[in-house]
Amino acid sequence: MSGQAPSRRAPFLTIYAALVFVFIYLPVVVLILYSFNRDGVGGFPPRHLTLDWYRQLFADASIWDAVVNSLIVAAGSVALSLTLGLLAALALDRATFPGKALFRRLVLLPLILPGIITGLSLLMFAVFAGARLSLLTVFLGHGTALISVATTELFAGLQKMDRAQEEASLDLGATPWQTFWRITLPNLKLSLIAAGLLIFTLSMDEIAVTFFLIGRDNTLPLEIWGRLRRGITPEINAVSTLIFAVSVVLIVIWYRVRTRGLGADAQDLLERP
Amino acid sequence: MCSRVYKTLASLPPLLWVGLFLLLPYALMFAHSFWAVHDGVLVHQWNLHNYVTLFSKPVYAGVLLRTMRIAASVTLCSLLLGYPLAYYLSFHAGARKELLYQLVIVPLWVSYLVRGYAWKTILGSEGVLNGFLQYLHLTHEPVAFLLYSPFAVVLMLTHIYTPFVFLPIYAALEHIPRPLVEASHDLGAGSVQTFLRVILPLSIPGLLAGATFAFVLSLGDFLAPLLVGGASGTMIANVVQSLFGAAYDWPLGAAISVCILIITISLLFLSERLEKRWSFK
Numbered sequence: 001m002s003g004q005a006p007s008r009r010a011p012f013l014t015i016y017a018a019l020v021f022v023f024i025y026l027p028v029v030v031l032i033l034y035s036f037n038r039d040g041v042g043g044f045p046p047r048h049l050t051l052d053w054y055r056q057l058f059a060d061a062s063i064w065d066a067v068v069n070s071l072i073v074a075a076g077s078v079a080l081s082l083t084l085g086l087l088a089a090l091a092l093d094r095a096t097f098p099g100k101a102l103f104r105r106l107v108l109l110p111l112i113l114p115g116i117i118t119g120l121s122l123l124m125f126a127v128f129a130g131a132r133l134s135l136l137t138v139f140l141g142h143g144t145a146l147i148s149v150a151t152t153e154l155f156a157g158l159q160k161m162d163r164a165q166e167e168a169s170l171d172l173g174a175t176p177w178q179t180f181w182r183i184t185l186p187n188l189k190l191s192l193i194a195a196g197l198l199i200f201t202l203s204m205d206e207i208a209v210t211f212f213l214i215g216r217d218n219t220l221p222l223e224i225w226g227r228l229r230r231g232i233t234p235e236i237n238a239v240s241t242l243i244f245a246v247s248v249v250l251i252v253i254w255y256r257v258r259t260r261g262l263g264a265d266a267q268d269l270l271e272r273p
Numbered sequence: 274m275c276s277r278v279y280k281t282l283a284s285l286p287p288l289l290w291v292g293l294f295l296l297l298p299y300a301l302m303f304a305h306s307f308w309a310v311h312d313g314v315l316v317h318q319w320n321l322h323n324y325v326t327l328f329s330k331p332v333y334a335g336v337l338l339r340t341m342r343i344a345a346s347v348t349l350c351s352l353l354l355g356y357p358l359a360y361y362l363s364f365h366a367g368a369r370k371e372l373l374y375q376l377v378i379v380p381l382w383v384s385y386l387v388r389g390y391a392w393k394t395i396l397g398s399e400g401v402l403n404g405f406l407q408y409l410h411l412t413h414e415p416v417a418f419l420l421y422s423p424f425a426v427v428l429m430l431t432h433i434y435t436p437f438v439f440l441p442i443y444a445a446l447e448h449i450p451r452p453l454v455e456a457s458h459d460l461g462a463g464s465v466q467t468f469l470r471v472i473l474p475l476s477i478p479g480l481l482a483g484a485t486f487a488f489v490l491s492l493g494d495f496l497a498p499l500l501v502g503g504a505s506g507t508m509i510a511n512v513v514q515s516l517f518g519a520a521y522d523w524p525l526g527a528a529i530s531v532c533i534l535i536i537t538i539s540l541l542f543l544s545e546r547l548e549k550r551w552s553f554k
Contacts (some may be wrong), residue, residue: 010365010464017361020354021373024380024435027391030401034394041394044404084287091284107291109299113537114493116510117530120517121298124527128301144294147287176279205384207496212517221386228390228500237394240387247382255375 028244035237053234063239066223073139073219074203078196080143085150085195086188092151093158108152110145115208118145123212134215141213142203149202150195157191190257197254201247302534305527315523323528333512333529340509343426344491348438350431351487355438356480360472363446364454374443381436389500392429396420396501421503429501430491437490438483445479446472478548485544489537509533 034041038048057063091097092104110118122141123133131137165187169179185192207221214222220243227236306323309316327333358377366373380388395401396419403415419425449472457467491497495510502508509529516526 010361013357013361013365017358020358020435021376023354023432024377027388027395027432028380028383030395031387031391034401040399042397042400042404044401044408084290087283088287088291091280091287095280095284097280097284097288103288103291106296107287109295112489112541114490114510114533116493116495116513117302117534118298120513120526120530121302122294123517124301124305124523125294125298140294144290147291180279201382205386207386211496221384224386224390228393232390232394236390240384240390243384243387247384248379251379251382 031237032241032244035234035241037234037237041232041234041237053238056235057238057242060235062218063220063223066218066220069135069217070204070220073135073142074200076139077142077146077203078199080139081146081150081199082154082192082196084143085147086154086192088147088151089154089158092155108148110209111148111152115206116212119209119212122209126213132215133213135217135219137213137215138210138219141209142206145206145209146199146202149199153195153198154188154191157188161187193257194254197250197257201250204243302527302530305524306531308524308527310522310524313521323525326525327528327532333509336507336512337509337532339423339507340492343423343430343506343508344488346427347430347434347491348484348487350427351434351438352480352484354431354435355483356442358435359439359443359446359479360468363443364472377436377439377443385433385496388433389429389497392425392432393420393501396425396428420501421506423502423506425501425503426497426506426508429497430487430494433497434487434490437486441479441482441486442476443479445476445482449475474551477551481544481548481551485540489540492537493533 033046035053036049036051037043037046038050038052039046088103088107092100097103119141122137122144126133126137161184165183166179169183170176174182205221206219207225210219210222211225218226220239224236224239307319307321309318309320309322362370362373362377393400397403398415398417398420400420402419403412406412406416453471453475454467457471462470493510495508495514498506498508498511502511510533513526513529513533516522516529
C-alpha cells in the first residue's frame, strides 16, 4: 500500500539519503581499492594497481593459522550456542520454572552489555577456576555470550510455529522425544540456519570479549589487531577485503534462507482452503 | 500436554550453563569491586574503598564525562543520518525500498575491525583524505588533527551505529498506518506539519530504541579509542582495560565496570519505560 501511493517528490531528502549511503559505503570502497595499491594504504590517487599484497597474504602463514583458529572457535560456538539456545528457547516458550523472567534477562545480557564487561567477567572466572587462557576459553566465551542470539532467533521461530502438528503427533501416539525430532526440529530448520549463520559471523568477527580471553594462539581479528600496532600495509586491506567478500556471501545465503522461508509460508497460505 | 520430564530436560542444561558461565562471572566482577590489592596481591577484604576512590578523584569523573559526551555525539549524529534515511526509505523509496533496505543491512555484517581500520587509513596524516586534499591543492601540509582525536572516535562509531539506529526507526515508520498520513494531508496539513504532528510522534518508540542502542554501545567501547582515538580520545572503558592490564588494579577496574553496568541497565530500563509510554494502541 505504501509503495504504490505516488509519494511527493522530495529532492533534498533523496540527495540526503544518497549522501548517507555514500558515508556508509565509502570506507569499504576505499579499503578494497587500496588493497590493489602498490604504494601503501594512503595517498591519492591510488596508482600502480597490483595483486602483490594478495600474493603476500596467501604466503603469510600466521594469518592462515589465525583463520583456522577462528574457524574452529566459530564452528564450536555455533554448536554450543545453538544447542543451549534451542533448549533455552524451548524452556522459555513452554515450561514454567522459578526465576524464568530473570533467566530471560540474564541470557540476553551479553547482547546488551558492552563486550568489555562480559570479557572481563569471564576472565575473572577463568582465573578463579584456575584455567589457562587459550582458544578453549575463547570458545567458551563466544559460545556462552552468543546463546543470547540463538535464544532470541529460535524463540521467535517457536512463537511463530503452528502447534497443531505437534499436538497431532502426540495424539497419534508419538512420544515427546519422537515429536521433537520429527516435528519440532524440522519446523525450526530455517530459524536454526539463520541463527547459525549469524552466530558464525559474529564469532568470526568478535574482538571485545576475545581480547581478554585469548591465550597464545590468535583468532583472525586479534591477529589483525596485533598487526595494526606494528605499522600497516595493504596486506591488511587485502585480508579485510576477503573478510568483506565472505561476509557478503554469507548475507546472500542468509537472505536466500529468509526469502525461501517466506516463500514457503506464502505457499502454505495458498494451499489452505 | 508434554511430560514434566521433557520440560525439565529442556530447561535444566541452559539454566545450569548460564548460571555457571554467566551469572557467576558477573557476580565475581561485582565481588571484585569490593576487594582490594595490596602490594600487587589481590586481597579478599570487603570494603568500599574502590568506590570512594572513583567518586573522590576527579580524573575518573572527567573521563566518564568525556565518554558520555562522545556517546551523546555519536547518538545525535547517528540519529541525524539514520532518521532521514529511514524516513526516505519508508515514504519515498517506492519500488526500490527492499533493495535499499538490504543495502543498509549489509554493513551490519561487515567486521567492526575492518570498518575501524578503513577509517584509520582514510584519516591518517598520510591517509587517503589528506592525499585527496593535497591532490586538489586545497592544503599543502597534511591535516593532522583528523586521526587520533575525539572527532575520529565519533566519526568511526557513528559510521558503525547508523545502521543500528536506522533499523528500529524504519520498523516504527513502517508500522504507521498510511491512512493516518493521508488523512492529515486531506485535512490540509502540509508535509512538514504532517511530519511534525503525525509521523514524528508515532515514530518516537523506534527513535528511542535506536538512540539507546547507539548511546549504550558507544559508552562501553574501548576499541575505537585505541584504533583512532589517541590520548585525547580515551574513554572510560580504556581506563578499565589499563587497570586490568599494566596498572594491575582489578578491584578498581571492576568498580568502574560495575558503574558502566549500572548506567547501561538504568538507561535500558528507562528507555523501555518511555517506549511503552509513547507507543500507540
